[in-house]
């Protein structure tokens with residue numbers, strides 16, 4: 332274990348689409364062990380910011396993870412530096428078993444010869460990930476047969492076997508049952524203890540229950556940042572959420 336905690340540091344990050352500033356000068360620091368929620372109304376730039384961190388969106392400014400500069404690197408290099416993400420729709424191989432999905436994810440770090448070698452035992456990292464995400468009893472099931480929540484956990488497991496140090500999760504509890512939400516919140520705290528986790532979420536009950544800290548984006552900028560109570564009490568945050576109709580936006 333390293334003596335110094337990892338952290339993700341964004342400074343004046345901007346992303347433009349044909350002159351439209353989807354992310355307009357965002358600076359924020361996320362420390363290891365600080366479960367950070369990224370909230371904001373539709374179109375605030377949350378997903379685009381995660382795209383910038385993971386290299387999918389071309390950005391300017393500075394994005395650093397520990398000593399590594401992420402900005403400008405290709406997607407696969409950023410992934411190899413330990414930056415992992417999930418998408419709103421789980422992207423697991425439905426026809427393969429839970430174990431096979433984890434194996435493939437783990438294989439991303441192995442050479443081609445290792446993959447060809449016949450394997451008799453489940454690697455320790457895969458076994459550990461199965462336990463952590465609560466899918467040990469489902470290892471032989473086809474991923475396509477899993478519940479929506481279980482697929483999300485499998486995806487998190489796939490990031491764990493890839494040794495992701497940063498996890499950016501896009502609406503992880505959308506469509507989950509109450510029990511699955513609770514289990515997911517506990518899982519995020521468990522994996523977040525020694526990793527840097529950013530959760531993009533519209534579910535305010537989930538945010539209140541599990542966030543350590545919150546960054547509120549609005550129109551591509553940081554509107555507020557801090558603990559859940561402070562952010563909720565911030566009149567600017569309330570105004571933004573009340574101004575955008577719909578149950579998804581309720582903060583109070």
Ligand SMILES: Nc1ncnc2c1ncn2[C@@H]1O[C@H](COP(=O)(O)OP(=O)(O)OP(=O)(O)O)[C@@H](O)[C@H]1O
Pocket residue numbers: 348351353371372373374375376377378379380
């Ligand atoms: N590839 C793109 N080309 C042009 N505009 C884009 C592109 N991707 C996103 N945008 C725009 O950038 C803005 C931010 O979008 P983004 O998806 O990051 O917001 P968000 O906060 O994640 O919203 P939501 O909560 O609805 O997912 C929106 O106005 C969106 O239309």
